[in-house]
Amino acid sequence: MFLIEKMELYPFSANELHIAEYLLEERYHIENKTSADIAKETYSSKSALTRFAQKLDYKGWVDFKKAFLSELAYIDKHNSNIDANYPFSAKDDFLSIAHKIANLEKEAIDDTLSLVEQASLSKAVSIIDRAETVHVFAASNNLLNAQEFSHNLSRIQKDVRIHQLQGEHLFKAFLAKKESCALIISYSGETVSLKHTCRILKRQQIPIIALTSISDNAIAQSADCRLYLATREKLYSKIGTFSTDRAITYLLDLLYSCIFSLNYQHNADLRKRAARFIEFERTSSSQILHED
Template identity: 45%
Template sequence: MLIKEQLETYSFSQAESLTVSFLLEHPEELEVLTIQEIAKKTFTQPSTLVRIAKKLQFDGWKDLKQAYLEEWAYLSKNFTKIDANLPFLPTDSTMNIINKLAVLEKSTIDDILSLLHHDNLSKAKQLLLNAEVIRVFSQNANLLIAQDFALKMNRIRRTVVLSSLKGEERYEAYNVPRNGCAILISYSGENTDILKINQILKSRDVPTIAITSIGDNSLSKECTCFLPVTTREKLYSKIGNFTTNISIIFLLDALYSIVFSENYEKNLEHLKRVGQLVDTRKFAVDVMREE
């Protein structure tokens, strides 16, 4: 759950509610205001802000302030011209719909780039490089998206297996070798099946890479390495999982690419050599011609 959502839904005292209203209505002022100045504006005490921070599981006001400002900055950029849930209207023409989808996809890429950090990507890379086998756990469309990742990784001799048989996932989690690694994909980060799988893997010291939403969700807190997806969509009041799907595709492509780059020349030569042996497709456009 986002900090903004926690502030909007948690139960606060009357004095705390006054302060919370100010935080929600004036996030842009928080960076320059001291705790005493906020208390003065809300006719409360500085200790009120500390109590709010504690209720939201932060060590103190400074930690809450920093996290809230970072979240507000994220939510205030990229998706200013398009609604991730309803990117087009029933009155839009065919070309208007297509143009709006193009804006949506470009905004999603910019958004996901703003969320990624070098250290987390480096950690994920090492986990994948050190893994004898990589198993992907997810459900529905997310599992379909992961098939392309598995195909590409397997072609460069990195063993990736998808857990696709319903009811077998927990058995498969217990059978992941300790020198393996798991990728868990869940937009909400609260899918009970995925969380149980993560618990099993954690109990066996198998490292996990979680691809999930930002905010205070259970999966992001319990995994070994957290990679955030664009978090703009509601659970079901939307036309489609456009931004979620694009984010997952981008992140899996990113993971494949940074693993590929570790042995760039060797992997590229292998793909070319095997491609010459097995790819017999004809082409109609000269740009496809192989030398």
């Protein structure tokens, strides 16, 4: 859930509701206002602002204000004419659908790229690079999105294990070795089984990388490192998960590419040697596909 949605739905007191309404009305205008300014304009106090922020799971007013302004910027920057939930209508012909799906998926990648921060990406890559085993926890079709990631890393001798059996992933989290890390993929960040997995991993002191929406969610809060997905789809009311799937695939491809780059020449030679040895019967008459 977006912070703005949370503010609209939270059962605040009358005074806190007035603060929420003020913030939603003023939006960017609060950027250069102090907490004293806002307290005065909302007929409250600085301590009331702190309590307001804490009810929304922030340490204090400064953390809340930063998150609020960042979310506003994200939403305003990524408004699109294409509805990620229903990107085409019953009246669209096949070619129109083709263009709309292509544009939606391009926007999902651009959107996700804009959320990538150097520090978070570097930390995620470092965690995976140091780990002897990467445990991937996800649900539903997100498990399918992780298959190619596992395949690619295995080709450069990185051990990746995708845990699919319902209930069994809790045992895998508990039994994970200290030298491993966990990658949790959850768009909502509130999947009950994955939140339970997070708690076990934290108890076992296993580093967690979360791929999740930019909403203020439980899995994001539990993770040691967060990479954010384009956040444009509703949970249930949609034709498919086009935008989210493309965002997840992009981030997983990005992580693999960064890991590959750490030992670029060795990994390139390894993949080429292995492919030539194993796939020697593959041929093509196309000059484009022809190997030197």
